[in-house]
Amino acid sequence: MKVDVLGVPFDNTTRKDALRQLLNFLTEDHNHLLITPNPEIVMEAQEDEELMKILNEAELVVPDGIGVVLASKFEKNSIKERVPGCDLMFDLFEVMKDMEKSVYILGGAPGVAEKAKRRMGEKYRNLNIIGVHHGYFNEQEEEKIINEIKQLKPDLLMVGLGCPRQEKWIYKNKHKLPVKVSAGIGGTIDIMAGTAKRAPIIFQKMGLEWLHRLLAQPTRIRRIIKLPLFLLTVLKNKINRK
Numbered sequence: 001m002k003v004d005v006l007g008v009p010f011d012n013t014t015r016k017d018a019l020r021q022l023l024n025f026l027t028e029d030h031n032h033l034l035i036t037p038n039p040e041i042v043m044e045a046q047e048d049e050e051l052m053k054i055l056n057e058a059e060l061v062v063p064d065g066i067g068v069v070l071a072s073k074f075e076k077n078s079i080k081e082r083v084p085g086c087d088l089m090f091d092l093f094e095v096m097k098d099m100e101k102s103v104y105i106l107g108g109a110p111g112v113a114e115k116a117k118r119r120m121g122e123k124y125r126n127l128n129i130i131g132v133h134h135g136y137f138n139e140q141e142e143e144k145i146i147n148e149i150k151q152l153k154p155d156l157l158m159v160g161l162g163c164p165r166q167e168k169w170i171y172k173n174k175h176k177l178p179v180k181v182s183a184g185i186g187g188t189i190d191i192m193a194g195t196a197k198r199a200p201i202i203f204q205k206m207g208l209e210w211l212h213r214l215l216a217q218p219t220r221i222r223r224i225i226k227l228p229l230f231l232l233t234v235l236k237n238k239i240n241r242k
C-alpha cells in the first residue's frame with residue numbers, strides 16, 4: 001500500500017518487508033529502482049518535476065527520515081516505520097553474502113568506494129562486490145563506467161552521488177543497465193567506508209539521527225531548517241483538502 005506525502009508515494013512497509021521486496025526484485029529480470037527520500041527530498045520534488053516523476057515511477061520508495069513518518073500521521077494511513085536506507089542495505093548484504101549475487105558500488109570521493117568494498121568484504125564475508133567507481137566522473141568516464149556495469153552485470157547497483165543527482169542518474173540509465181536493483185544510497189557509501197559514523201543506537205531509536213548528524217556537521221543546519229517548513233506544508237495541504 002502507498003501513502004502519499006506531498007505527491008510522493010511512499011510504500012507503507014517495514015524494514016523486514018522492504019528487505020523481502022528487494023530479494024524478490026533480485027529474482028526478476030529487470031532493473032528496479034529503490035529510493036529512500038527524507039523530508040528534504042520531498043520538498044525538493046515540489047519544485048523539481050523530473051525528480052517527482054522519478055519518485056512516482058520507482059518500484060520501492062521508503063521513508064529514510066523520521067519527518068516523513070511524522071508527516072504521514074496527517075494522512076489516512078500513516079506510515080508504519082522509518083526504514084533507513086543504510087540499515088536496509090546492511091540487511092541486504094547479510095542475505096546476499098550467502099547467495100550468488102553481486103554488487104557494484106558507484107559514488108563517493110575518490111578512494112571511498114574502494115574502502116567501502118574492503119570494509120564490507122570483511123564484515124560480510126563472501127559478499128561479492130565485483131566493481132567500484134568514485135562519484136566525481138566526467139562524460140568520458142561515465143561511458144566507461146556504464147560499459148563496465150554492462151559487462152559485469154551486477155545484481156545490485158548502489159549509487160551514492162547525493163540527491164537528486166543519484167536518482168536522476170539511475171533513472172536516465174535504467175534501461176541501459178543489466179542490473180536487478182539500482183539503489184540511491186547517498187551518504188551510506190561513507191558509512192560503509194567508515195569515513196562517516198552512524199549515530200549511536202539511542203539516537204537512532206529516538207528518531208534523533210538528524211540531531212547527531214547536525215552536531216557532527218553544523219553546516220547541515222541549512223538543510224535541517226527545512227523540516228518545520230515541510231511539516232507545515234503537509235499540514236496546510238491537509239487543511240486545504242478538507
Ligand code: UDP
Pocket residue numbers: 107108109134135136160161162163165185186187188189190
Ligand atoms: N557525491 C559524489 N559525487 C557528487 C556529489 C556527491 O559521489 O557529484 C557523494 C559524496 O561524496 C557523498 C555522497 O555522494 O559520499 C552523498 O553526498 P551528500 O551527503 O551531499 O548527499 P546526501 O546523502 O545527504 O543526499
